[in-house]
Amino acid sequence: MAGNSWPSILGDIFSNGMAANGQTWYSCPVSTELECIVMDWCCKFLGLPQFFLSTYSEPRSHGQGILQCSASEAIFYSMVWAREDAVRQLRARFPTKKEDPVNGKSRAELLNMLVAYCNNECHCCVERAAMMGCVRIRKLKADKKGVVRSTTLMNAIEEDMEKGLIPFFHCAIIGSTGVTSYDDLMEVGPVCEKYSIWLHVDAAYSGSAFCCPELAYLKQGYEYVWSTNINTNKWMMCNFEASLHWVRYRTKALAAFAGPKWEKTTYKYPNNVPPDLKHYGVASSRRLRAFKLYCVIRNYGVEGIRRYIRNHISLAGCLKPYVERDQDLSFVVDRSVLGYNSLTQKLNDAINASHKIHMVPSHFHDKVVIRFALCAEYANERDVDDAWNAIDHHATEILHMAQEELKNDRAMRDTFMQQRKHDIHFDYFPHPDHTEKLAEAKQVAKDLEKSIHEDALIKDADNTAVDGSWGHGDPDAFSNYDKKLRDNPEMVRFNWEEDYLRTEDPEVFKVASMLHLAMLQRTVANSPFNKKGKGKSRYSNDF
Numbered sequence: 001m002a003g004n005s006w007p008s009i010l011g012d013i014f015s016n017g018m019a020a021n022g023q024t025w026y027s028c029p030v031s032t033e034l035e036c037i038v039m040d041w042c043c044k045f046l047g048l049p050q051f052f053l054s055t056y057s058e059p060r061s062h063g064q065g066i067l068q069c070s071a072s073e074a075i076f077y078s079m080v081w082a083r084e085d086a087v088r089q090l091r092a093r094f095p096t097k098k099e100d101p102v103n104g105k106s107r108a109e110l111l112n113m114l115v116a117y118c119n120n121e122c123h124c125c126v127e128r129a130a131m132m133g134c135v136r137i138r139k140l141k142a143d144k145k146g147v148v149r150s151t152t153l154m155n156a157i158e159e160d161m162e163k164g165l166i167p168f169f170h171c172a173i174i175g176s177t178g179v180t181s182y183d184d185l186m187e188v189g190p191v192c193e194k195y196s197i198w199l200h201v202d203a204a205y206s207g208s209a210f211c212c213p214e215l216a217y218l219k220q221g222y223e224y225v226w227s228t229n230i231n232t233n234k235w236m237m238c239n240f241e242a243s244l245h246w247v248r249y250r251t252k253a254l255a256a257f258a259g260p261k262w263e264k265t266t267y268k269y270p271n272n273v274p275p276d277l278k279h280y281g282v283a284s285s286r287r288l289r290a291f292k293l294y295c296v297i298r299n300y301g302v303e304g305i306r307r308y309i310r311n312h313i314s315l316a317g318c319l320k321p322y323v324e325r326d327q328d329l330s331f332v333v334d335r336s337v338l339g340y341n342s343l344t345q346k347l348n349d350a351i352n353a354s355h356k357i358h359m360v361p362s363h364f365h366d367k368v369v370i371r372f373a374l375c376a377e378y379a380n381e382r383d384v385d386d387a388w389n390a391i392d393h394h395a396t397e398i399l400h401m402a403q404e405e406l407k408n409d410r411a412m413r414d415t416f417m418q419q420r421k422h423d424i425h426f427d428y429f430p431h432p433d434h435t436e437k438l439a440e441a442k443q444v445a446k447d448l449e450k451s452i453h454e455d456a457l458i459k460d461a462d463n464t465a466v467d468g469s470w471g472h473g474d475p476d477a478f479s480n481y482d483k484k485l486r487d488n489p490e491m492v493r494f495n496w497e498e499d500y501l502r503t504e505d506p507e508v509f510k511v512a513s514m515l516h517l518a519m520l521q522r523t524v525a526n527s528p529f530n531k532k533g534k535g536k537s538r539y540s541n542d543f
């Protein structure tokens with residue numbers, strides 16, 4: 001999503017004209033003060049915890065809001081703040097090498113003990129942050145709804161602690177980019193608290209929706225959060241760059257970036273003087289980013305922003321019945337679109353090549369999905385209808401082509417069945433790379449045969465004339481097989497052209513041919529032409 005609006009554009013032009021440099025408060029007080037004020041406004045109207053407010057408006061608070069260039073930066077900074085906090089704590093436990101050459105630990109050794117976690121549905125910038133932050137990161141498996149359960153987090157922590165590692169950071173997501181899934185902070189929050197883990201919430205994609213009181217349930221558990229980020233340039237009518245970033249204890253951020261200089265002397269502010277925001281990021285010079293956000297908030301007001309968000313949510317609802325009625329398309333995780341990865345990707349490419357609408361693909365549990373995201377301020381129901389017509393048109397075309405391919409494959413299959421039926425002798429020969437592995441392959445073949453006998457579907461495949469495709473190199477054709485087979489690298493060796501015809505062993509030959517039939521069966525079973533029970537498909541299953 002990429003937001004924009006005229007107040008934001010004008011605000012940006014104006015700040016460029018001012019060429020303000022908000023490096024320190026002294027260099028341009030309005031830059032720093034406006035940023036603190038606007039960040040506090042956002043914190044309040046998004047309904048985030050008070051502890052994020054800066055001392056500027058809430059003297060009892062220990063927090064700070066900063067406008068970063070991007071969510072990626074915000075997450076990187078949060079991770080480094082957490083890292084430095086953890087290193088400080090470890091330093092209290094371990095002396096330096098200088099102090100104690102035997103038991104002392106170098107900084108590199110301390111860093112090497114740290115482990116960060118994130119939901120595996122996280123944006124790729126989280127992993128990049130860990131790479132740049134020189135810490136290991138473990139992606140935790142999300143469940144079918146894209147949520148990391150507290151038991152998953154707890155098990156990872158316990159496992160790593162057993163290995164002598166120190167868990168220090170967890171990045172949860174509220175609104176994943178792929179499928180808008182939501183972690184449950186009420187679940188992971190207490191776990192992070194128990195193990196003193198810095199809980200960061202990446203709400204870049206959909207956090208702007210927090211301003212609607214009816215969506216307050218999404219924020220449950222925010223009281224456990226140590227830092228968070230929301231992109232107003234995604235869903236709050238701001239143009240780039242405008243990533244809201246809050247930290248609960250600004251001293252931790254300052255201790256990491258401002259260093260000993262800040263701790264010792266100059267940077268201690270009385271409560272009503274805002275801080276130097278350059279200490280919350282890499283750059284020393286800072287643009288006056290807050291002004292466009294100020295213009296957007298003043299122009300639309302809180303109610304205007306809510307109206308905008310609600311309009312988009314209701315428009316997404318307009319697409320829902322179209323997809324629900326369609327036999328060939330479906331939703332992933334209650335929201336987000338074709339059974340086959342390759343076909344989904346083709347559909348996405350065709351839609352984008354049409355230049356009518358632009359859609360971005362994503363992955364969810366090994367499935368390619370297409371995301372439908374509304375961005376334009378004045379989007380309306382007609383736009384959704386137009387978008388649906390484009391999707392429908394291209395899906396029809398893609399499926400038609402796939403059907404033609406399937407017909408060709410069927411002709412190949414028929415030839416194969418014919419040969420098999422008459423027990424035609426294949427002119428096969430041993431492949432030099434495989435002969436020595438034949439004994440091994442035989443064992444695999446035996447195991448496979450056993451499992452095939454236990455699998456009704458595959459047994460059935462052996463006797464039935466099955467409709468289907470060879471998969472023609474389609475990775476889906478493999479990904480849909482029995483997990484047992486897929487996980488077994490040996491299976492790939494039974495590939496039609498490569499190995500199968502080259503085997504010397506009748507037993508391997510037999511199993512391999514059964515496998516091929518099984519593949520056909522599976523391919524057909526998972527084919528988009530085979531779905532039943534929904535509305536009318538673009539094509540009947542008549543071949």
Ligand SMILES: *Cc1c(COP(=O)(O)O)cnc(C)c1O
Nearest residue numbers: 070071072123176177202204205
């Ligand atoms: C878009 C997005 C990001 C990255 O945002 P940038 O501002 O482009 O760095 C990170 N996390 C989530 C959840 C996002 O949707």
